[in-house]
Amino acid sequence: MASGSKNDIVNRLLHARLDDEPGGDEELPQNMLPPTNYLARQVELMCNLPDEESVQPNEPVPSSSAIENLQPTNNIGGRLHNWQATKTTVKERLSFLFNNEILCDVHFIVGKEANQQVIPAHKFVLSVGSAVFDAMFNGVLATKSDEIELPDVEPAAFYHLLKFLYSDEVRIGPETVMTTLYTAKKYAVAALEEHCVDFLKSNLGTDNAFLLLTQARLFDEPQLAALCLEMIDKNTTDALNAEGFTDIDQDTLNAVLERDTLRIREAKIFAAVLRWSEAECIRRQLPVTPTNQRMVLGRAFNAIRFPLMSVEEFAMGPAQSGLLDDREIVQLFLYFTVNPKPNVGFLDTPRCCMTGKELTVNRFPQTESRWGYSGTSDRIRFTVDQRIFVVGFGLYGSYFGPSEYEVHLQVIHLATKKVCGSNTTTFCCDGTDDTFRAMFKEPVEILPHTSYIASAKLKVSSTFINNS
Template sequence: MASGSKNDIVNRLLNVRLDDGGGGDELPPQNMLPSNQQARQLGQIQEEENGQASEPHASSSAIENLQPINNTGGRLHNWQATKTTVKERLSFLFNNEILCDVHFIVGKDANQQVIPAHKFVLSVGSAVFDAMFNGVLATKSDEVELPDVEPAAFLHLLKFLYSDEVRIGPESVMTTLYTAKKYAVAALEEHCVDFLKSNLGTDNAFLLLTQARLFDEPQLAALCLEMIDKNTADALNAEGFTDIDQDTLNAVLERTLVRRYE
C-alpha cells in the first residue's frame, strides 16, 4: 500500500482536523497521544497490512473484576500477597467475611450482633469449638446463637484466637473472663485474671471477691481477702460492698471470726 494511503488511515483514526485558518473559536489542547482503543485499531490495521494476525487483548471489565469488592463482603484479589506471616494472614481474617464459614448471632435484643468466623481457626484454639464443629454431635448449621454472651467480649475472644492479641479493659474484663471460661481458652482466662489482680484495690475488693468466687478463681479470691484483711475499714466503706451477694458476705464473716479466735 502507498504511504499516502497509510497517512489517510492514520488521519481518520486520530480524527485529525486540519485548521483551514478560519476565524472559529479555538479548541482546548487535546492529548497528542492516541487513545487505547485508537491505538489498538491502528495496530490491527498495520498488522493486517503486514499479514500478521492480531492477538486478543484483555478487556477492561476483566481487569476490573480483579479489584476488591469490599473489605468484608466479596472476594479480595490476592490479599495473601500483602500478608507476609501466618499471624498477619489470620489477623486479617478476624471479623471478616472472606472465607467465612460460620456466623455467630451474639447477644440479644438491641445488643445483638452477627459476627463472622472461621471454624478451623476456632477449632484450633478451643476444645469447645472443636467439639461444636467436629465432634460426634457437631452442629450442621452455619449460624450459631449465643444469647448469653456479650458481643464485645466475644470479639475479644476471637481477636485472641486469631492473633494472640489481648484487648480487655475495666468495662469488659469480667464478660471476657466469662466468655474465655465458657470456651475453655485458658490463656485468655489468665490474662483476664492478671488484669484483675493488677487493678485490685480497697474500692473493688469485695466486688472482685464476688466475681472470683463466681468464676472459681481461688488465687484471685485469696488476694481479695488479703486486701480486705489489711484494709477492712476502707473496703467496707467502698461502694461495691453493698453489691456483694449473701454467700460472699457469709464467707467473709466466717473468715473474720476464725481469724479472731486463732
C-alpha cells in the same frame, strides 16, 4: 509493543483463538486449558497500559510486577484480589480474617434483642484455638448450621475472644473484663482467661476487693479470690467502707465474716453488716426492720463476735439495734461483767490479728535524763527481719505526777513516705519512769527488711527520755 489502540488490543485478546491448538476446534484436555485467572490478569494488565501515543520515548514502561503492586484491592465479585500478598506472616493473614466475610463459613448471632450482633468467623481458626469450638464443629454431635445463636454472651466480649484467637491480641478493660473472663471460660480459652485474671489482679484495690471477690467465687477463680481476701484482711476497714461491700451476695458475706484474719474491731464489723442487711432488705423488697434484717443475714449474724466488743461498744451499738433479743442482750452483758463467762452462742475467739504473743522491743537498756517536747514529732527508724504487726508504742510521761496526754502516732514507710498506720489517742501516766501504752486502732503490718519510721507527737511539757 503491539500496534493499535488500547481497546483494539483488548478486543483481540478477548476474541483470540489458539492457532496451534491440536485438533483445531477440539476442546483442550482439562490439564492443558489456559488458566482463566491468568488470561483475565493479562487483560487487566493491558487495560492499564498507557496509550501508545502517550508513552514518552525516555519514560520507562512499568514492569508487570510493579503494575501488580499498583492494582486496587477490589476484584470481580466483591472479593479482595490477592490480599495475601500484602500479609507477610501467618499472624498477619489470620488477623486480616478477623471479623471478615472473606472465607467465612459460620456466623454467630451474639447477644439479646437490641444488643444483638451478627459476627462472621472461620471454623478452622476457632477449632484450633478452643476445644469447645472444636467439639462444636468437628465432634460427634457437631452442628450442621452455619448460624449459631449465643444469647448469653456479650458481643463486645465475643469480639475480644475472637480477636485473641485470630491474633493473640488482648483487648480488655475495666468495663469488659468480667464478661470477657466469662466468655473465655465458656469456650475454654485458658490463655485469655489468664490475661483477664492478671488484669483484675493488677487493678485490685480496697474499693473493689469485695466486688472482685464475688466475681472470683462466681467464676471459680481461687487464686483471684485468695488475693481479694488478702486485700480485705490487710485493709478491712477501707474494704468494708467501700461502696461495693453492700452489693455482695450472702455467701460471700458469710465467707468473709467467718475469717479469723480481719483486722478491725468487732463493733465496726457489726456496723458494716448492719448496712449490708439494709441493702439486702431493699433488694428483696422487704421493709427495713430489725426482724427482716436479722432474717436476711441468716448465719452471717452468728459470725459476728459480740464478746470481742467492749461493754461500751456493745451497749452503744448492738444492744440498741433491735437485732438481738432480750435474752441475748442479757447474756452478753453478763459475759462482759461476771466470771465464769456464760455461754452466749457467739464466738469469743479473737481474730487472728489480735492473737499471738505480744512482745515489747526495748531499744536501750536503761532510762536516764529527760527532755522537753516542743510540739514536733519524735521519730525512730527501724527494720525487722520477719513480718510483724505493730499494735502500739510505749511512751514516757511527765515526771511531775499523774497526767493525761494526747498523742498522734504514725508508722511511715521510709521509701515512699506512705503512712501505714496512724491514730490520735490519749494515755495517762502516773509520774513514774515506766512506759505507758498508746495503741493503734488496728495492727500495722511491718514487712521484713524494709525501713519504717515510728513517729509520736505528744502535747506535754517534759518527760523521761526513752532509753529503754
